[in-house]
Amino acid sequence: MLRIGKLPISTFAFLIIIFPWVAHQIPGIEHYTDVMVFAGIYSLITIGLSLLMGYAGQISVGHAAFYGIGAYVSGILTARYGLNPWICMLAGISVAGAVALIVGAPCLKLKGHYLAMATLAFGIIIFIVFNEEAEWTGGPDGMSGIPGLSIFGFDFDSVEKYFYLVWGFVFAAFVFSVNIIQSGAGRALRAIHSSETAANAMGVNVSGYKVLVFVYSAVLASLAGSLYAHYLNFINPATFDLFFSIKLLIMIALGGMHNLWGAVIGAGIITFLNYEWLHYFEEFEVIVYGAILLVVVIFFPDGLAGIPDMLKKRLGKH
Amino acid sequence: METITPAGQLFQYLITGITVGSIYAMVAVGFNIIYNVTEIINFAQGEFVMLGGLVMVSLHVGMGLPLIAAFPATMIIVTLVGMLLDRLAISPIRRPTVLSLIIATIAASILLKGTAMFIWGKDPYDLPAFSGRNPITFLGAVIQPQYFWVIGFLIITVIVLTLFFEKTILGKAMSACADNPDAASLVGINVKQMILLSFALSAAIGAVAGIVVTPISLMEYDRGAMLAVKGFGAAVLGGLGSFPGAVIGGLILGAIESLGAGLISSGYKDAFALIVLMFVLFYKPSGIFGDIEVSKIKRF
Numbered sequence: 001m002l003r004i005g006k007l008p009i010s011t012f013a014f015l016i017i018i019f020p021w022v023a024h025q026i027p028g029i030e031h032y033t034d035v036m037v038f039a040g041i042y043s044l045i046t047i048g049l050s051l052l053m054g055y056a057g058q059i060s061v062g063h064a065a066f067y068g069i070g071a072y073v074s075g076i077l078t079a080r081y082g083l084n085p086w087i088c089m090l091a092g093i094s095v096a097g098a099v100a101l102i103v104g105a106p107c108l109k110l111k112g113h114y115l116a117m118a119t120l121a122f123g124i125i126i127f128i129v130f131n132e133e134a135e136w137t138g139g140p141d142g143m144s145g146i147p148g149l150s151i152f153g154f155d156f157d158s159v160e161k162y163f164y165l166v167w168g169f170v171f172a173a174f175v176f177s178v179n180i181i182q183s184g185a186g187r188a189l190r191a192i193h194s195s196e197t198a199a200n201a202m203g204v205n206v207s208g209y210k211v212l213v214f215v216y217s218a219v220l221a222s223l224a225g226s227l228y229a230h231y232l233n234f235i236n237p238a239t240f241d242l243f244f245s246i247k248l249l250i251m252i253a254l255g256g257m258h259n260l261w262g263a264v265i266g267a268g269i270i271t272f273l274n275y276e277w278l279h280y281f282e283e284f285e286v287i288v289y290g291a292i293l294l295v296v297v298i299f300f301p302d303g304l305a306g307i308p309d310m311l312k313k314r315l316g317k318h
Numbered sequence: 319m320e321t322i323t324p325a326g327q328l329f330q331y332l333i334t335g336i337t338v339g340s341i342y343a344m345v346a347v348g349f350n351i352i353y354n355v356t357e358i359i360n361f362a363q364g365e366f367v368m369l370g371g372l373v374m375v376s377l378h379v380g381m382g383l384p385l386i387a388a389f390p391a392t393m394i395i396v397t398l399v400g401m402l403l404d405r406l407a408i409s410p411i412r413r414p415t416v417l418s419l420i421i422a423t424i425a426a427s428i429l430l431k432g433t434a435m436f437i438w439g440k441d442p443y444d445l446p447a448f449s450g451r452n453p454i455t456f457l458g459a460v461i462q463p464q465y466f467w468v469i470g471f472l473i474i475t476v477i478v479l480t481l482f483f484e485k486t487i488l489g490k491a492m493s494a495c496a497d498n499p500d501a502a503s504l505v506g507i508n509v510k511q512m513i514l515l516s517f518a519l520s521a522a523i524g525a526v527a528g529i530v531v532t533p534i535s536l537m538e539y540d541r542g543a544m545l546a547v548k549g550f551g552a553a554v555l556g557g558l559g560s561f562p563g564a565v566i567g568g569l570i571l572g573a574i575e576s577l578g579a580g581l582i583s584s585g586y587k588d589a590f591a592l593i594v595l596m597f598v599l600f601y602k603p604s605g606i607f608g609d610i611e612v613s614k615i616k617r618f
Contacts (some may be wrong), residue, residue, distance in 0.1 A: 059417055061424070106600035112416035113359035117550050118599045121592040124547065132585040242543055246424060253421055284436055290429030297421045298410045 008261075009175070016167050020160045032276075034159050037231060040166035044224040046174050046251050046263035048217030054257035055181060057193035057215045058108060059116045061245050062123030066218040068130055068240030069096045070225025075235050076136055079145045084153070089226040096222030097215050104214035108207065123245050130237035142236025149230045162231055169227065170264070173220055177260055180216075187211060198256040243286070247274075250293050256303025265304055326458020331580040332573055334384020336533065337465045340379040341367070343592075344527035345549025346556065347563035348520040354496040354559050355516040358419050362427035364546030365434075366521045369396050370528025371537030372434060376594065377588040385448065393525045399430070400521020404514050427542060434539040442536040445529075468530045474563060475523055492516060496559075533552060544588060550577075551595035557605030566606060 017139040045067060052058050073092035077083045083091075107118045130137050137143060149156045149165065156162045180186050188209050191199035199204050229235050247270060254268025278285040296303060302310065345363055352360045373395050379389040407426040411418055447464040455463045483489040492503040495512045503509050514535035528537060552571045556563025571591050598605060 053417070057417070059420060061420075093513065107331070110599055110603060113420065114554075114603055116361075116420050117554070118596055121547055121551070121595050124544075125589050125592050125596075128586060128589045132583075208411055243428075246428060249421060249424065283440075284432055286428050287432035287436065290425050290427075290432055293421060293425035294407055294429065297418050297425060298407075299414075301413055301418060 009178075013170075013171060016171075017164075020163055035160065035164050035272060035275045036213050036268075037163050037166050038275060039174070039268045040163070040170045040232075040244035041169045041224045042248070042251060042267040042271055043264045044166075044173055044227070045217075045221045045248055046255070046267045047177050047260060048220035049248055049252050049269045050255075050263035051177055051180065051189070052213050052217040053252060054259065054262075055186065055193060056189040056210055057212055058214065059112070059117040059118050060214075060217070061242075061249060062119035062126075063217065063221050063248055064240045064242070064244040065123045066096045066100065066221035066230070067225040068126060068237070069099060070116075070222030071229040071235045071240070072130060073135055073222075074226040074229045075143055075146045078147050078230075079143060085147060085149050085226075087229055089223065092226045093219050096225075099217030099226055100215040101211065104211045104218075105153055105207075107212040107295070108214060120242070120245070124242055127237060127241055130240060137237070138234045140237060142234060144234045146229050146233045147237065148233065163300075166227055166231075169223065173223075174260060174264070181260070185209065185212075247289065250289055250296075252303075253293060253296050254303055256278075256300075256305030258302060259305040262303045262305035269304075323458050327580070328577075329457050330459035331372075331576045333459050333465065334574035335463055336569055337572070337575030338576060339552070339569040340468045340554040341527050341545070341568070342548050343472055343530045343565045343568025344475060344523055345545055345553050346553035346568050347479065347561060348523045348527075349550055349553045350353055350559055350561060350564050351479075351520045351523070352516045353553075355492055355515050356495075358408065358423070359550065360403075360517075360520065361420065361423040361546060362430060362518065362542070363524060363549060364542035364544065365427050366396055366400060366524025366542075367531070367545050368434060368524030368537060368539065368542040369399060369430065371445070371532035371541075372438050372443060372528075372539070373525070374529045374532060375445050375537065376438075378445060379443075379571040389529060392529055393522050396528075397518045397527035400517040400524075401514055403521070404517040405428075408517075408577070409510065409513070427546070427616065428611050430543055431539055438539055442538040443532070444536050445532040447533040448530075451533075464530070464533045468534070471530050472565065472568075475526060476519040476561065479519075479523075479561060488515070513516045533607060548591045551591050551598070554595060554603065554605050555598050557607035560605070560607040563605055563607035567605075 019036060021031045023029050023036075045063060049060065049063060052060060070089075070092040073282040074085065074088045077091060078085050091132045103122055107115060107122070110118055112246050133139075149162075156165050165275050181189075188199065188204045191202065191204055192206055194208060196206050225240075228239075251266035252263055252268060253266070254262075255264070256262030273285075273288070278288060281288055300306060300310070320420055329536070345367060348363050348366065349359060352363075363384035370392055374388055374392040377383045378385060379393055381388075383391065403423075403426050407422045408419070411422055448467050449463045451462065451464075454463065457610065481489075483493055491507045492512050492515060494505070494507055495509050499509050500605035502512075531537075548571060549568070552565050554567070555571060556567030557567070570593060572593055575587060575591045582590075
């Protein structure tokens, strides 16, 4: 899946553009536009994670932390200090990027299980900070009064407007990531994935690229966090717990982590499961998530995006 | 005897820390058994502890089985869960990579957590202490009798395991798989069965930890993840794969956590162990007893 063509991207863009209109025409799914706002927010994170995990082969079980950092920096600076939300968004990105740089450099020297545990521990530590620094974050009760977004007097004050804003960001991130993958950096990342030693021998700056893609994924997660905070106008630590990091893992495993489309598809499906289709299970949805993850990892190691290739191989044998 | 001296207070933190640390040590030993045979880190290790506590509550308090019967029965049930985990989540994976194995054990861990919530709900459960709750005052510290049971079971676990791995054919066969699975299967060792056995053993030890700690700290469905990370912290601190390391690592981690919570901030209690884990990973990932050369030849 090295090439991502212009035709699928424009088709997808077209589908997204008409989505709110279509959803509005069909009774019973009008609120799907609202759900799609969250799908877009999660897609931003999974696009970055797909680059990190699928292309560079580095696992992270702690990205809820960067998502939370974006949300809290935006929330605190706007609600408590009345700063311009866009500046706060940039501030969030800078903080998340800096933290990713500081934590990423020693973390990414680690491999496999060690890296997974280090990112997991990091995620839990940040989660504890959100809970404990109540003076700033409001503690477990969360903080409200986070303003909405507007630009040059244009308010993103309806679900539809916010939908287009979020998906605009998703498209920008998607196209930018495709460009990374198709550039020399993308080839370097794939080389790292197949063999770090070989990549090193060929003169690829292995640790530099790994940290760079880690920072990139953290920045996207932080941006998603800011968008989340300004959409709901309220945040609390529970949104950014370990289970959210695991949900991100489920999203990209389900979609297929070697494929950027998989990142968006996985985020979309899990979002709809989360907000729409799993109501029946209530809190026991965690069992469904566990089952999905297990089935995917055993039967579809390349996720949904890998199924066409799998079928081709199967049919080719006969 | 109402006055609390600073020294007594410190001793108190230390005793509490060593008790909690014994639990981390048992989780770490569980990690090591599976890691030594398979090079897999079982992210569901903490769930065994949670299950041990909750199954024991159901058998002992719920069904009224005496302690002496409920204890082994709980161990057997959790051991079966551990074997199922290997059979349903680990061995069916066709292309085992680090990533897929991590994801599989994470999936198993949230499945177990969800199932536990389904069975026991979200409330924490208490278990009667094995020999009452009349505390002993010693050197200005208040010691629960249950503390001795926890530390005692850690000692028993380590002795039994050491004997098992060094004196029995089965234990030696398991160690052989750890050294070289291909060579092990050439001399007729069934590697698949040894992997199954490692999950069974590791689940049994998790169950013991859960049973003995529940009278002190209660038990609820969502405790597994934190126990797993801290247990892993203990294992890494001592050197992944080393049993003496797991014990020392667990005790040090428990003491740091208890002292940190008592002297610095109780809100950050859970963070101390994790910060230690990250520092060890960053600066000395081979741990205190770990062998850097050995860790280099490991596949994952």
